[in-house]
Amino acid sequence: MVTAESPQEEKPKEKAKKKKPKLLNKFDKTIKAEIDAAEKLRKKGKIEEAVRAFESLVQRYPQSPRSRYGKAQSEDDLAEKKRSNEMLLTAINTYREVAELPDPPADLVKTTLKRRAERQQFLGRMRGAQATLERLVQIFPEDISLKNDLGVGYLLMGDNKSAKKVFDEVLGMAPNDGFAKVHYGFILKSDNEIAESIPFLREGLQSGDPGTDDGRFYFHLGDALQRVGDNSAYDWYELGHQRGHFASVWQRSLYNVDGLKAQAWWTARDTTYTDLIKTLERNWKTIRDEALSVMDASRGLFVPEDENLREKGQWGQFTLWQQGKKVDKSCRSVPKTCALLERYPEATGCKRGQIKYSVMHPGTHVWPHTGPTNCRLRMHLGLVIPATGCKIRCTNQTRAWEEGKVLIFDDSFEHEVWQDATSYRLIFIVDVWHPELTQYQRQTLSPI
Template sequence: MTSIHPGNLHGTGDRTNKSRYHYARQRVQEAQKSKMEESDGARREETARKQTNNGLIVILILMIVLTWGIAATAYFGVIDYKGLVVRGSRIKVTDAAGYASALYPFQYDSARHPLKAIGKFLTSIDDYITNFLFSSEVSTNSLKKHRPIVRTIPLNKESNIVKRDTSKSESVVSDDPNPTKKPAEEKDVAKASDPSNDKDKPRKAKSPQPKQPKDSSTKKTKQETVKTNESTKKKKPSTVSEEDKKILNKLKEGERLLEKKKGTEAWKYFKKLSADYPESPKARFYRGKSEAMVAEQQKSNPMLTQAITTFTEVSEMSNCPKELQKQALIAKGERESFLGRMKPALQTQIELAKLYPKDIGILNKLGVRYLMLGKNTAAKKVYAEVLRLSPNDGFALVHMGFILKNAGEWAESVPYLMRGTESNEQGTQEGKFYFHLGDALYRTNQTKEAEQVYEKAAAKGLFRSKYQRSLYNVDRLRGKPFWTPEEAGVKDYVRRLELNWKLIRDEAMAILNTDTGLFDGESESLRDTGEWKQFPLFQRGRKEEANCRRTPKTCNILERMPNAAGCRRGQVKFSVMMPGTHVWPHTGPTNCRLRMHLGLVIPTTGSGTRLTCAGEMRTWQEGKVWIFDDSFEHEVWQQADSLRLILIVDIWHPDITEHEKKTLTAI
């Protein structure tokens, strides 16, 4: 008989029951696991919901706080919010709390104020915002790119908006409207008291560690710079009248023609426009400009004369704006001067000076107009007035020095010329001013200083060299102190003069003995001592008819020398020098000529006569010719017992072309 185990009462059916038991148990475990997972999911969802709610609350508070700050900035102008952000981007994160404390006025005393919790909470929000804004993760460059220009009001110690105990800590925002603290020093400003501290006593500020500023001068903030620029910027005077405003587009259209240098088109355009709108000063002014442009392009003096007339009409129009009247008169005077009408040009400049009695440029030009007419005394008064208005005006200084020098006041002229040339102002760096400064120094026994002036001017390119100081030059010409007849290309001239020297001498002595009054005294203030007179035969390429009638044979010989008689930058003359004469070192005006000396009466008694050119000495012989370049410095002594008589003959430089002989300005 088969035994039955107590756990297996049903025999083979027991295996089925066992399977069902395990299945049920598994179902229970799965149910428990599912329930646990559902519970965990619910907890996670709850946690996430709480976090979301917290985040929303934080964001809401941040928005409220930021909105308050921005609104206060825009409305009251009391908080430089963006400025603080930018400044904060240049400081350490540890210093952020100090800037945050100036950002919002939530400076509640946590021990006394009833809103203790709110004060602490908002202060912590301040710290959170500040650390976020000024963290190392924020790009400093991006903040600098968008640096705003905002209206700011300094918060001082007595401000009701931000209250601090300033006895032990520095205020973040200076109460000085003109702060002297350097930007480099402002980087490490001491932190203000911590508003989250429950103690009544504010936290002690750290001692600042200022960096050495690069520049000792105070740097202005961007706001101050903008304000300064706006205040110093002057409004440009208007040249547009009420009549002009009606046709602005048409004026601009014609102006474009002038800009494109289309002279004829512009002239026709403005001629019609000024006829259609006769009361428009601007249209008439542009007509004058177009006429001047056509005159220049076509080399037409009649058209230039018409431009002068038009500019005059503009200046006389009753509705002409003052600035346009000024421009019209300036344009008129320049064209009058160009045509050689010096007296009308002077009157125009006088009219301008009456309208603008304190305009330095107009007064300086008035002085020049007087000088061009030889009215040095009037010019001196003008430049004295300029120097009264502007004592350091370089242009007035050099011209005042020039006037004094030519009046023989050498010592008085030196400081004016020295200061004027050293100013390097426009119009002062001309060779003539250095020329006269050096000459004045030499004549006051300051030889070394004179040489330094000449060397300085040569280095500036104002002179060809220390010795060659002529002012009207052709740059390519060869230059040296002495020349041979072959080098100068005048062998036949020299031979003809030397063959006829006695005939020439006799004619000269005849006019000298019969009537010494025919010889003119030297007029260029070159003589130091003694007596030096001249008798011209040809000047600037033109024959002196009256004098040649007295010396017909000499002039007949010279007329067969076209490079001498026709030298428009030279002269032919007899020169007589009495004993005891000394001529200062000087130079001729141009390098376009060479100078021949024919000895007629040469004394040999006493110490004789001599000429030094660029440091090289020569003397004369009767009946002999030698040639030198008078654009080089030369000096003459006559220390004999009787007069010295020579014939001076200027000839074109051998390198001058035939075209240049005809076109170079006569001197």
């Protein structure tokens, strides 16, 4: 039996018959045959001919909204064919012109401006896209989907405050809108309003509304439930797995390459990076001593962890490589350590990882969490390890660090850390590419 506390399968909804949008005004109906002929060229992939045909129509009928829309679509297609940002800007401008003509049909205005906003976002012109979406909302104030688009646009800009306001308005108009609920819950969770986020995320996912079945929402709902001590988190992780968002209940990364070997704990031989591991273990005291030399708090070299992963305590990090790029200023402070790593591109070139020192003080607990990608493995070299009280769990296995020894795990699997010793714990973290990734994949995967 499904309760309010547990996930449920999407309920099939009766499909409302979609009305065909009305794109022709009275005048355009009189030149429909000419518009159709130009559109036929576009649909057949004769893009250059379609552009010329619609340009001719616009010259002859400058007040025809449908002709100008066809010109914008053809320019858009040509931009894609030629991979031309310049042509895409032309199309974006033409889309704007359509909505400014006298007597354009409402459906055409909506279709045109929505596409304009999408293409502006594609080019990274987020403020322009928001202006377009705001105009749409002004023209069609009762259209919930447009308000939702506006809210997402603010999220893409990193403006959570404005996004929250928009989704709040949507829920005032449509209290059961699942799309607005999951996004509102997502924002609350980002603002560390953990308990408050849960009902919005849960009810939004249970709605089965379009746009809600997204791995990020399963991820954040489960995480929020774990943080309030609710074991139904794993029901949601299981459903996220069944939906294809997670590789398993334990492995919940969202930026993945299919088919890579998946196991929580790795040995040196498993990784094929035995030379790197031997170098780290042979030189651990050098690495430790350089770390200790930069731990002076007055110099500010260790930065507090800022991903909201701690329940309590103090956790500082000092980064040497980030997303495959060397932090020169940091390496000048620990030159011997950086020199040791230079000949290991599996680490220094790992665009989906970091190389960093990590110091954790007594009384620290790191929530159960997963890393973002299955494309890396994480090595922990013990530098200063208290005799008792420090441990790390990955899936259902818990281990402890040893000074001068490397622990290796796949951080796309759930892991959790406790520091209950009486003195600090210092380790050196080295992320490496998953050994099964090809050279081409390592070169072309996007950074994280």
